[in-house]
């Protein structure tokens with residue numbers, strides 16, 4: 001038995017073809033599931049009894065359970081319970097250009113970045129495709145509104161769950177499915193180079209964000225264990241390949257950690273590193289967490305860093321601070337819930 005929310009459109013077409021049936025049935029099923037948003041096979045009125053019976057023997061409908069929701073003016077954070085009682089979270093953000101959701105891709109994370117709450121909670125398992133799709137469906141149902149943008153920046157490392165992430169993107173991007181444009185989908189990675197290459201060859205213009213957070217290997221080694229495996233030069237090389245294949249501008253995320261990576265020298269070397277690359281830097285004010293000793297950089301240091309990048313003609317934005325009141329940084333809601 002498979003969860004209906006875990007099958008891609010192409011897989012469903014193949015399912016019908018393998019039964020010597022018409023592949024058009026996949027269009028009908030997707031229409032019921034993702035356009036009309038029905039919750040059981042009985043509601044699929046234009047599909048024959050035999051097909052329904054057959055599908056009932058092979059697929060089931062099941063979403064996640066929302067066990068907590070915290071809201072602020074421009075942000076809502078959801079805590080989901082999975083069928084094995086594990087917890088993951090998603091964050092919805094209201095912008096002037098639309099509504100975005102940040103979803104989790106794993107239960108916990110094994111990358112172990114020193115500043116990150118998710119890394120404290122070791123990876124338990126990958127999320128199944130349906131568990132990622134469910135986050136979208138449940139939130140849309142809850143806010144009674146369609147989401148316009150998806151970022152894979154919640155708990156987990158998307159490229160450590162690559163195959164499921166790609167199927168998830170296929171489903172949400174499919175015109176027959178949830179139909180969110182590939183350019184409105186962003187995958188954020190700590191920099192797993194072979195997967196960046198594989199992703200570059202994926203036939204969609206999905207955006208890529210790299211959690212760089214440091215301009216030199218020396219600094220990056222201290223805050224991100226993954227840098228011991230994939231060096232900054234290798235990441236830059238793979239990013240150039242991604243840009244050559246997709247023509248998309250890449251985002252480099254840069255958390256400002258007080259006294260660690262926020263000096264003028266860091267800003268200058270970052271500018272040199274990124275010169276000539278079709279990219280921009282998204283400076284992220286660090287969301288402090290009670291378990292981790294890093295502090296956020298003050299406003300002056302942050303603005304100084306910003307100015308130096310600007311002066312060097314590097315595209316740069318400062319991330320708006322959503323939801324620090326609702327513990328919106330990766331893994332924080334789950335971690336608070338577990339302590340209560």
Ligand code: SAH
Pocket residue numbers: 111113115116117152153154155156157158188189190191209210211253255284285286287288289329330
């Ligand atoms: N594993 C992926 C995606 C999840 S993390 C990645 O590394 O990109 C999403 C982003 O949030 C990363 O840039 C991560 O470094 C950042 N992040 C983690 N903890 C944070 C915190 N406390 N405050 C601000 N950003 C944080």
